[in-house]
Amino acid sequence: MAFDNAYEALADAHDDARWAFGTGFDNPLSGVDTTVPSGVDGEDLAQYCLMLGDDALVLSHRLQQWCTRAPELEDEVAIANIGLDLLGQARLLLARTGRADGSGRGEDHYAYFRGEHEFRNVRLAEREHADFAQLVATVLVLTTWRLAVFQRLQASADPVLAAIAQKGVNELTYHRDYAAQWVVRLGDGTETSHARTVAAFDEVWPLVAELFEPHDVERRLDGVAVDPAEVRAEFDDVLAQVLSAATLETPVVPAKAGVAGGKGRNGRHTEQMGYLLAELQSVARAYPEATW
Amino acid sequence: MTGEWPLYEVFVRGKRGLNHVHVGSLRAADDDMALHHARDLYTRRNEGVSIWVVKAADIAASSPDEKDPFFAPSADKVYRHPTFYEIPENVPHM
Amino acid sequence: MTVTEPAPSESDLEQHFEHTIAKDQRIEPRDWLPEAYRKTMIRQIAQHAHSEIIGMQPEGNWITRAPSLRRKAILLAKVQDEAGHGLYLYSAAETLGGDRGDLTEKLISGRQKYSSIFNYPTLSFADVGVIGWLVDGAAICNQVPLCRSSYGPYARAMIRICKEESFHQRQGYELLMAMMNGTRKQREAVQDSVNRFWWPSLMMFGPSDDDSPNTAQSMAWKIKRHTNDELRQRFVDMTVPQAETLGVTLPDPDLAWNADRGHHDFGAIDWDELKQVISGGGPCNTERVERRRAAHEDGAWVREAAAAHARKQQQRKEAAA
Numbered sequence A: 001m002a003f004d005n006a007y008e009a010l011a012d013a014h015d016d017a018r019w020a021f022g023t024g025f026d027n028p029l030s031g032v033d034t035t036v037p038s039g040v041d042g043e044d045l046a047q048y049c050l051m052l053g054d055d056a057l058v059l060s061h062r063l064q065q066w067c068t069r070a071p072e073l074e075d076e077v078a079i080a081n082i083g084l085d086l087l088g089q090a091r092l093l094l095a096r097t098g099r100a101d102g103s104g105r106g107e108d109h110y111a112y113f114r115g116e117h118e119f120r121n122v123r124l125a126e127r128e129h130a131d132f133a134q135l136v137a138t139v140l141v142l143t144t145w146r147l148a149v150f151q152r153l154q155a156s157a158d159p160v161l162a163a164i165a166q167k168g169v170n171e172l173t174y175h176r177d178y179a180a181q182w183v184v185r186l187g188d189g190t191e192t193s194h195a196r197t198v199a200a201f202d203e204v205w206p207l208v209a210e211l212f213e214p215h216d217v218e219r220r221l222d223g224v225a226v227d228p229a230e231v232r233a234e235f236d237d238v239l240a241q242v243l244s245a246a247t248l249e250t251p252v253v254p255a256k257a258g259v260a261g262g263k264g265r266n267g268r269h270t271e272q273m274g275y276l277l278a279e280l281q282s283v284a285r286a287y288p289e290a291t292w
Numbered sequence B: 001m002t003g004e005w006p007l008y009e010v011f012v013r014g015k016r017g018l019n020h021v022h023v024g025s026l027r028a029a030d031d032d033m034a035l036h037h038a039r040d041l042y043t044r045r046n047e048g049v050s051i052w053v054v055k056a057a058d059i060a061a062s063s064p065d066e067k068d069p070f071f072a073p074s075a076d077k078v079y080r081h082p083t084f085y086e087i088p089e090n091v092p093h094m
Numbered sequence C: 001m002t003v004t005e006p007a008p009s010e011s012d013l014e015q016h017f018e019h020t021i022a023k024d025q026r027i028e029p030r031d032w033l034p035e036a037y038r039k040t041m042i043r044q045i046a047q048h049a050h051s052e053i054i055g056m057q058p059e060g061n062w063i064t065r066a067p068s069l070r071r072k073a074i075l076l077a078k079v080q081d082e083a084g085h086g087l088y089l090y091s092a093a094e095t096l097g098g099d100r101g102d103l104t105e106k107l108i109s110g111r112q113k114y115s116s117i118f119n120y121p122t123l124s125f126a127d128v129g130v131i132g133w134l135v136d137g138a139a140i141c142n143q144v145p146l147c148r149s150s151y152g153p154y155a156r157a158m159i160r161i162c163k164e165e166s167f168h169q170r171q172g173y174e175l176l177m178a179m180m181n182g183t184r185k186q187r188e189a190v191q192d193s194v195n196r197f198w199w200p201s202l203m204m205f206g207p208s209d210d211d212s213p214n215t216a217q218s219m220a221w222k223i224k225r226h227t228n229d230e231l232r233q234r235f236v237d238m239t240v241p242q243a244e245t246l247g248v249t250l251p252d253p254d255l256a257w258n259a260d261r262g263h264h265d266f267g268a269i270d271w272d273e274l275k276q277v278i279s280g281g282g283p284c285n286t287e288r289v290e291r292r293r294a295a296h297e298d299g300a301w302v303r304e305a306a307a308a309h310a311r312k313q314q315q316r317k318e319a320a321a
């Protein structure tokens, strides 16, 4: 029988389909025309790709931290799936950055060799999750918002962004579905789970307003970027539906202020961000000359 | 235990023209969760795949050899839930 | 209409069971089977499932720190695979009446074991490569014969698992090749990791045959197909040339080709260490079980909430009907 020597299978040519999960680990943008479209400012495009890429990279990191800590094994698999999808989105976007800014640098440069103030993710993405309710509340908010942005981004004047968005829309729909189902279960479930979910949304909500504040880069990239203010109504509508099914109310809490006029998109982060990057970057920086 | 989720059996149709076949089981609190987890675990989220999930407790079990006295007598226990089907090689990513 | 036939006697049933096995046919969940077979099978499958789940920890330890995004994606996918393997196996155990909740309780209370290898710490990123190469490699040696296990659901789960395992091993080896082609520091990290994992990998095959009381019955029932020592020898023979290609030294001065036997000779295994690790004294036993317990217990309110929501939904449906 074919499996009598599994070692022989090691000699097989690449057959990604046999990887159980995530495939396509190589060269995310191979075969796509990555020339920056004429009339688009490369530096702005690079900054925009960093914003969307950092959101995904940093949230994926928080999901990776759940590994071996999920409430049930099936959720272990589901959370890793979301983490993998987001990591895939981040890799495409960071690779795009290296083309758009003309430096030719790879994804790893941006992930591992930038300082905290150079990261452009919204602050909600970097927030630690104290429990499973905070995880699903965070994922619901961020994926609902990101899905609405990506749906519009499919019409971007940058064909690479449009392609990345198209791939991402399917994934994000799935992530939002997972989180929404859990928010409903927890909100409606037991007294404990209800209380924890209320508390989770109270924690998350002060960082929601930031998601819809357009940055100068987004304003300048007319036709390429999506104005996040545009997606607020859609976001509110989805959240209202999920929260009502979960017997929860929209939190009434003040928005978190920025620092010296800046928030995540300007590289002004929370205190948790430094620890996150220390973990993410430690090995890469300990072996700066290494190849992996 | 109040938090114990019921056992679901998962049936997958790998592509059009094939039957659904039994591929395994999982635990889930409700049908939606069972479908979501089945897609994650048994199809690797292959979009073209059709999935059925059914609570193991709701399956009435019978097999061609059922009259054979060498089968255990009752069909009322979980551990007798049917795993009739071999996993066919043509189900993708299995 | 039901026709009642005289119930077959215990010895008839047993004979039929032995006959099925002798014909190399699979035992399926609805078959009559001896209680000892059921118990042995549940224990074997459960301990295998536990190993997959506990085995996520040593490598999962490095996901957030993986030094390139490509390695991070591969490692996350790999560790996720192991969760899937655990689920396939718990699912096979359920067909024998092994309830997952109950088996998990047995794991976290220390009444059931998992593979001793996962009680060793992962101390550098090179360990990710060495675990893929040696630990998944040894697991493949152990598991390929199990694809022909006499218990059908277990054999089918193993087929799926073995297909995925070969990729685990390959990604590990590929990482090590990249590191060996890298800087001196990287090469040193690989050698250090091999030094730490070589002997524990050999111990993964269990005690030597003279000291393995259950082997005979397991072989007769075709639950097991080869002895521990046979599999261990096969692993050594396969690994030596791979180590040469890689350019690492296996930490055993007695390791040498024996032309008469057609196999590699190798040095004596420290069985005291294996006993110590199995009986709870390994470097990470406490931490591994503690983590699993914490996840299980911290998740209890979540699982209860989902069950409560499902009950409420059911009641609402019934009230509306």
Ligand SMILES: [Fe+2]
Binding pocket: C052, C081, C082, C085, C161, C165
């Ligand atoms: Fe595995």
Ligand SMILES: [Fe+2]
Binding pocket: C082, C136, C165, C168
């Ligand atoms: Fe593995």
